[in-house]
Amino acid sequence: DGGITQSPKYLFRKEGQNVTLSCEQNLNHDAMYWYRQDPGQGLRLIYYSQIVNDFQKGDIAEGYSVSREKKESFPLTVTSAQKNPTAFYLCASKQRSGGAGANVLTFGAGSRLTVL
Amino acid sequence: DQQVKQNSPSLSVQEGRISILNCDYTNSMFDYFLWYKKYPAEGPTFLISISSIKDKNEDGRFTVFLNKSAKHLSLHIVPSQPGDSAVYFCAAETSYDKVIFGPGTSLSVIP
Numbered sequence: 530d531g532g533i534t535q536s537p538k539y540l541f542r543k544e545g546q547n548v549t550l551s552c553e554q555n556l557n558h559d560a561m562y563w564y565r566q567d568p569g570q571g572l573r574l575i576y577y578s579q580i581v582n583d584f585q586k587g588d589i590a591e592g593y594s595v596s597r598e599k600k601e602s603f604p605l606t607v608t609s610a611q612k613n614p615t616a617f618y619l620c621a622s623k624q625r626s627g628g629a630g631a632n633v634l635t636f637g638a639g640s641r642l643t644v645l
Numbered sequence: 646d647q648q649v650k651q652n653s654p655s656l657s658v659q660e661g662r663i664s665i666l667n668c669d670y671t672n673s674m675f676d677y678f679l680w681y682k683k684y685p686a687e688g689p690t691f692l693i694s695i696s697s698i699k700d701k702n703e704d705g706r707f708t709v710f711l712n713k714s715a716k717h718l719s720l721h722i723v724p725s726q727p728g729d730s731a732v733y734f735c736a737a738e739t740s741y742d743k744v745i746f747g748p749g750t751s752l753s754v755i756p
Contacts (some may be wrong), residue, residue: 533688571651571688571734571748579742584717588745612739619688625742633679634736636743 535637552620668735
């Protein structure tokens, strides 16, 4: 079955440590996304990538970094510069825009990061 | 500055009645608008979409209306069922793949 796999599901980090969240998709989608969910804030866009070896900052990119070396993988690193990293992180993918209709995002199950 | 707004954090509706969820946006560059449904600790799932050149799209119990001049869209669920209880997110997509979500509305359908 095609889908998006995020790991780990739960992660604990000490202050000052970097942590990397994994996102892998086998849907052959070109575009991939990272969102952060906080209570009452909805889903805020961190980074997105339209194609391999290219990515764009979203609305809250500070303190995060990404890479897109392979089409199926889009890992997110939460650095020590992120002031409030405790949140639920969601990875998604879709076909690129420009087709006959809206291209629907497929989401992973999410990763919950807690900073101790 | 939020480009996609959902001003009602929560909504309660009796089973069988209509649920109306609202969404406002500020950017005229959005090409498509989508609604997603989300349960706790899961990723959102797609519900229904509408192109910026349309004013209505219907799929079963779900209808989305777009008023482009007012930069407003709404999702109607008729009849509402207890299984519809979830958080509903409005999302807007640009032609260059940027997808922005609103803060969500938590819908409770009371049996």
